[in-house]
Amino acid sequence: MELRHLRYFVAVAEEGHFGRAAERLHIVQPALSMQIKALEEELGGPLFVRTSRMVTLTAAGSALLIEARRTLEQAERARATVTKSLRGDLGSVRIGFAGNAVFSGQLTADLHRFHRAHPTAQLEVVEVPPQAQVESLLAGRIDVAYCPDHGGGLISPALNVAQIGEWPLLAAMATDHPLTSRVHIGLSDIAAEPLIVYSADESNDMLNVLRAEFGREPVIAHRASNTLSVVALAAAGLGVALVPASLADIAMPGITYRHVMHPELSARLVRISRRDETTGAVLAYLALADTPPNESAWEED
Template identity: 40%
Template structure:
């Protein structure tokens, strides 16, 4: 028995007329009659009673009609599901991100638009450091992750740059250097630094160290933290100064003042990492959306009055 037999039978049962059914199906009446006869022979039961004008369902035909419609509906649902999954419109995807990623407006926008465009895709999010996220993507625990540049690219991983942003100097509120509207990196030469280790964020770490080297000093790192948000809080506690991505101003932490950097300044880069031979259409859709939105101009900052810590 083939699906076309079921489709032909259902149309004839709905029309109760072979001529109208053949017109609806776009086939000739004799071939349609032959297909129904083959179906009856295979089932070993008469499905229609022939009448002078049209046909009527037998008791067996009526029972088979409901079953056939249910089978065809299930096939249609299965077909739509496969097509949606193939397009990336359905399924599940697990995405990781570093602690500071959500503070840049572009990352929430990418995720928000992905959910709006693909509401049938189950999107799960997790947070960790760049090395941990890269390891999980390679292991298949995560499908993709928003990360800072890695120390080295592991075979099988693709690290694709998305965008970059300014880096600002973060000072404890009341620090003597806050009287300046902007600062050179060299003015931090005698200050204790709060920073993360190179293993945690090699790209930004290297940018900061290089900036200090160009200014003629090596930073005195007295406190280390695993996340940029923790660095901001340690600066607020007066434990040192730091350089952080501009988007971290959205933390709005009390006790921190941000100043722009004069001259050549570090840049904070954001990338997306995924497996080289991934086969998920949903991941492909996420990558396409991330590439598109990352090329647009920097999203407008949240409109709010400046705090005393920022002035």
């Protein structure tokens, strides 16, 4: 018994006439009659009482009509559910992020676009330290990661990496720090300063540049796991931090930013996902995130 047989049967039962049912189904009447006859033979008895003007259901036909409608409704629900899942309207996207993903606006813009396009999908957002994001992706705890590109071979071949932003670095320091008297500073100006760095910075590009510039290891005063901690320590006067320029747009008490004059210093943000991803919602999220945004998307709300 196939679903099309049940659709043909329901159409004849509801129309009470083979000709009208055939028109409704967009098939010729002889073909419809043959399909109903084959269904009756398969089930072992007549489903209709046929007259010259109309057809009526037998007792067996009435019993089948109830079950056929249920089966067709369930089949349609299954089809709709699978279609929604493949389209990204069902399921969830679990996103891990580091601080600059928020401060730069990249994460919020991607979340906004996805929610507008797929409002019934679930979004789970959690801050994950950069050094833990790759492991969390590979372990299946998150689906997408927004991570600083610290270099040092952090990325697995099982993952896709897309650079989504790059900003110059600023020196962040307490408002009463002597270097705040200058509009621009060079790396030589902070060579003797205790530095506050991210915990993930053991082998990143920034420290390599500082080592080359200073001719020695930088003085690391503190390591912090996230951007807010780095800025809080700098604002408290515990050292100077090199942070993405996107942070300057966020008003924070006690902190001052100064441009650092060096062409090789920048902060890069990458979006990481699994290469073998099959979840519809995650694939839809990544597809939207990789599409150039409509500049008027925010104004439309």
